[in-house]
Amino acid sequence: MSADMRTLRDRLPRLGPALLALPAVAFVFAFFALPMLDLFLASIGWPDISLASYTEFFTRGGYLPVLVRTVIAGITVTVLCFLLGYPLAYAINMTTGTKRTVMLLFVIVPYLTSLLVRTYAWIVMLGDGGLVNKTMIFIGLTDRPVQILYTSTAAYVGMVHIMLPFMVLPILSVMNGVDKRLIPAAKSMGCPPFRAFLRVFLPLTVPGIRSGCILVFILAIGFYITPAALGGLSDVLLSELIEIQVSQAMNFRLAAAAAFVLLVITALFLLIFGADVSSTRTGLVGGDTGRFSGRGVGFRWARSLLAPLAAAEVMRKRRLAQWQKSLYRRDPFLAFRPGLLMTYAVLCLGFLILPSLVVLVMSFSSDPFLSFPPSGLSMQWYEEFFTDPSWIAALGKSVYVACISTLLACGLGVLAAYALDRSPTLSNYLMPLLLTPIIVPIVVVGVALYGGYVDWGLIGTDAGLIFAHTLGGISYIVIIVSATLAGFDRRLERAALSMKAHPFTAFRRITLPLIQYGIIAGAIFAFIHSFDEVVVATFIGGFGEKTLPMKMWEDIRHEINPTIAAVSTLLLLVPVLGLVGLRLTQRRNN
Amino acid sequence: MEQDIVALTSKAERSAVQTMRGTAVEFRQISKSYGSFEALKDFDLTIRPGEFLTLLGPSGSGKTTTLMLLAGFEFPTSGRVMIGGQDVSKVPSWRRDQGIVFQSYSLFPHMTIKENLAFPLETRGIARKEIALRTQEALRMVKLEQFQERFPGQLSGGQQQRVALARALVADPPLLLMDEPLGALDKNLREEMQIEIKHIQERLRLTVLYVTHDQEEALTMSDRIVVMNEGKIQQVGAPVELYERPRTRFVAEFFGDVNIFLGSVEASEFRADDESFTIPVCTGAPEGSACGAVRPEKIEMHKWGERPAMNDSVEIGGEVVDVIYLGQMSRYTVRTAGQDVVIKCMAAPRTRHFLVGDAVLLSWQADSFVLLEQGATT
Numbered sequence A: 001m002s003a004d005m006r007t008l009r010d011r012l013p014r015l016g017p018a019l020l021a022l023p024a025v026a027f028v029f030a031f032f033a034l035p036m037l038d039l040f041l042a043s044i045g046w047p048d049i050s051l052a053s054y055t056e057f058f059t060r061g062g063y064l065p066v067l068v069r070t071v072i073a074g075i076t077v078t079v080l081c082f083l084l085g086y087p088l089a090y091a092i093n094m095t096t097g098t099k100r101t102v103m104l105l106f107v108i109v110p111y112l113t114s115l116l117v118r119t120y121a122w123i124v125m126l127g128d129g130g131l132v133n134k135t136m137i138f139i140g141l142t143d144r145p146v147q148i149l150y151t152s153t154a155a156y157v158g159m160v161h162i163m164l165p166f167m168v169l170p171i172l173s174v175m176n177g178v179d180k181r182l183i184p185a186a187k188s189m190g191c192p193p194f195r196a197f198l199r200v201f202l203p204l205t206v207p208g209i210r211s212g213c214i215l216v217f218i219l220a221i222g223f224y225i226t227p228a229a230l231g232g233l234s235d236v237l238l239s240e241l242i243e244i245q246v247s248q249a250m251n252f253r254l255a256a257a258a259a260f261v262l263l264v265i266t267a268l269f270l271l272i273f274g275a276d277v278s279s280t281r282t283g284l285v286g287g288d289t290g291r292f293s294g295r296g297v298g299f300r301w302a303r304s305l306l307a308p309l310a311a312a313e314v315m316r317k318r319r320l321a322q323w324q325k326s327l328y329r330r331d332p333f334l335a336f337r338p339g340l341l342m343t344y345a346v347l348c349l350g351f352l353i354l355p356s357l358v359v360l361v362m363s364f365s366s367d368p369f370l371s372f373p374p375s376g377l378s379m380q381w382y383e384e385f386f387t388d389p390s391w392i393a394a395l396g397k398s399v400y401v402a403c404i405s406t407l408l409a410c411g412l413g414v415l416a417a418y419a420l421d422r423s424p425t426l427s428n429y430l431m432p433l434l435l436t437p438i439i440v441p442i443v444v445v446g447v448a449l450y451g452g453y454v455d456w457g458l459i460g461t462d463a464g465l466i467f468a469h470t471l472g473g474i475s476y477i478v479i480i481v482s483a484t485l486a487g488f489d490r491r492l493e494r495a496a497l498s499m500k501a502h503p504f505t506a507f508r509r510i511t512l513p514l515i516q517y518g519i520i521a522g523a524i525f526a527f528i529h530s531f532d533e534v535v536v537a538t539f540i541g542g543f544g545e546k547t548l549p550m551k552m553w554e555d556i557r558h559e560i561n562p563t564i565a566a567v568s569t570l571l572l573l574v575p576v577l578g579l580v581g582l583r584l585t586q587r588r589n590n
Numbered sequence B: 001m002e003q004d005i006v007a008l009t010s011k012a013e014r015s016a017v018q019t020m021r022g023t024a025v026e027f028r029q030i031s032k033s034y035g036s037f038e039a040l041k042d043f044d045l046t047i048r049p050g051e052f053l054t055l056l057g058p059s060g061s062g063k064t065t066t067l068m069l070l071a072g073f074e075f076p077t078s079g080r081v082m083i084g085g086q087d088v089s090k091v092p093s094w095r096r097d098q099g100i101v102f103q104s105y106s107l108f109p110h111m112t113i114k115e116n117l118a119f120p121l122e123t124r125g126i127a128r129k130e131i132a133l134r135t136q137e138a139l140r141m142v143k144l145e146q147f148q149e150r151f152p153g154q155l156s157g158g159q160q161q162r163v164a165l166a167r168a169l170v171a172d173p174p175l176l177l178m179d180e181p182l183g184a185l186d187k188n189l190r191e192e193m194q195i196e197i198k199h200i201q202e203r204l205r206l207t208v209l210y211v212t213h214d215q216e217e218a219l220t221m222s223d224r225i226v227v228m229n230e231g232k233i234q235q236v237g238a239p240v241e242l243y244e245r246p247r248t249r250f251v252a253e254f255f256g257d258v259n260i261f262l263g264s265v266e267a268s269e270f271r272a273d274d275e276s277f278t279i280p281v282c283t284g285a286p287e288g289s290a291c292g293a294v295r296p297e298k299i300e301m302h303k304w305g306e307r308p309a310m311n312d313s314v315e316i317g318g319e320v321v322d323v324i325y326l327g328q329m330s331r332y333t334v335r336t337a338g339q340d341v342v343i344k345c346m347a348a349p350r351t352r353h354f355l356v357g358d359a360v361l362l363s364w365q366a367d368s369f370v371l372l373e374q375g376a377t378t
């Protein structure tokens, strides 16, 4: 046999994974990386390269302060979320059984709930006739409604509310893995409880804190919907500025430059804080995390950044360590005041869930305007929703786009995840690429896709929307399925092959059933991602038919119509159904 | 054993016994590299039909690699793998016909025991009725009928191991590969399973390639043992041969305690470098520096002054410096004029119990002394 043949045959198995990953990589490259490149070229005025737009951005009045304000807002939200979220995660981690599941649901349901719904909820809560003002008047703090809505306070309240789960979930997932026996061990060495917490527990949860902070900061500086809806005119953030440049000022070059500035800040932040997210430290954290240590760096890096994964994991791992948990449960560091911590946790969870409840109540209001509590009950807003063809059309379009993009993302994503799992090298290079669509600030994605899709005639088409949403869907599926595959024992596949099973049969009968949970979880996230997505849709939706979130967003901005409360209530069903679906597959798997 | 034979009632199994013979396996001039690292070099080995052959060697010596080549999960860089006279060097695993028991058992966690056993039959396109029949037989063979509806996670380690064995055998493959199948079991269970596996192999006359790094296991189960080191075969032979007549120092030392003496051969006589003894060796032995080995249990030990019971070829005086009680045996270290010598004696009546400081006389017979090959020593 010739040497050439030999090298070729040696290489083929290594090429196999690359071939499986190719469709997803090509897709992300074509529909995301190229537009991003386009955006960059636009920002430097290609082909006559100049930094004019950047100079304009940094020198012309108004832009720099917005940038500074955006970064400060990002930091503030991150710090607030950490301060609120860490004790909450700690309290949940301390709890066991049904109580814990309920507490978790109170974090995860808001996390999965549409951003628009939650933003709308705060409009309802903070308005002049809203719950907050009514309460303040009731207890005599003030005699007239105070202006809260459309101030930066409202923007911050809304942002913190929306970001809190992104902080809690990664921290919780790391806390979950911390060996509970370490604390009694520390105490046995004469360490008082609070010191044991500071010296042992806190350092071990740093990876969780870090990934929570990165997530929140990145999302916060790219935040668009919530500050735009709740904040005042004087607190415009960079994302809003970019949107205005594109949609009103038609200054795409400047928007591109601003988007790149935002991207660079994100990248710097990732570089500084994300670089070594899961090195030696995570090795210390229990079995769950250790299991992944063999996989590529890219995977570990990405893994620690993604709240959905944490959510899926936190939901899943419950049964195993239950007895262990109860063994050490009565051992909180803050032993002097466990009651205080729990009260705090309940307040926090109330903060998370209350807005949705208020929206739910409002949706049955018989009043013609937003006022809490409603003076009577009626079904009028549901009637309005179901009889208005524009709402129904929007719903139909959303479902259609979400279904197709989920299917596409599933196909591409599962193959890619399978391929990356085979090859750590591939994983190192491709995982970051496949995940950028959900790491890059959403407003940047919006501008980039807008620029790219204009050239291809995809603006205002279903195809454009589907492609855009498939990008994020691929990211979610790749990350969740990869995590599942990391827990999958590849030797089982080998065993099947040794029993004369064709590789495809082995995949279908052994691998697929065993990673099914991950695929379904990934598909649910991909569906919700598409179904809720509004920023990119607004950019590339053009004058085409609107999706449900697009129509809601328009209505929220223009007329605060209680029909939205009815829509929101219906949308609350989505995460609930998603969780039920997840539970069912999990039960079947057990 | 009798029970097992009684269990052989069905037609399928009886016909299996009558017609099935394990296949022959041949490795021809195999080498296998991972990148620039050569995991196997000049590997030549024939496994006879129906033979129980064990690969034995330290960690990283290439045992699993050899097994993977035969299983079709890895392919040789050069050389050929032949099964039943056919070149299968490039045939992937799923087109070969063999049963494999993996160290981790690799039972499919989402299938019941019965479904696990049915899997290899389904992939061979066997009719449903016969599948039911044969899974029942296999279950009976490993005495696990009552567990068939359970999932692997609900069985003990030993039971899982049995299921893995039954699953590897249910499709009547002519070749069975096992990679440290008993590694995860405790000592008693391991011994029990060793006997069970051996019985099944003898009954079905399977060709078995077995991997272990436990020399005792290799000695009790194998027809022949292949000792490997650093990707090379050190010696192939029956257990007795390897234990009693190791060819190299590596093999001698691999099977437990051994006393190694450095010296030289001159005129069919081995002379220890420390001048403590000379011993006749076979006439063909090459002259020059050499080394030889004596197993500790082949050495007789007497109180100084007592006459040796037999007329042994070598007698050395010394002093006991260490005694370790091992249960059945005691292990003594005796300091002689030359090197320290290790001796193992059966725990004997009180009178013959030696203490540290006792002056003793050591003796052994000429045929207990094995002259080792030079060069391949480590």
Ligand SMILES: Nc1ncnc2c1ncn2[C@@H]1O[C@H](COP(=O)(O)OP(=O)(O)OP(=O)(O)O)[C@@H](O)[C@H]1O
Pocket (backbone or CB within 6 Å): B034, B037, B039, B057, B058, B059, B060, B061, B062, B063, B064, B065, B066, B213
């Ligand atoms: N896929 C691989 N890539 C690179 N090197 C490998 C690979 N598989 C095995 N090796 C190397 O080949 C050598 C032989 O490995 P092998 O697994 O055959 O050893 P072994 O005898 O089974 O050891 P053990 O008793 O520890 O199981 C080792 O040095 C190992 O590091």
Ligand SMILES: [Mg+2]
Pocket (backbone or CB within 6 Å): B063, B064, B065
């Ligand atoms: Mg091995």
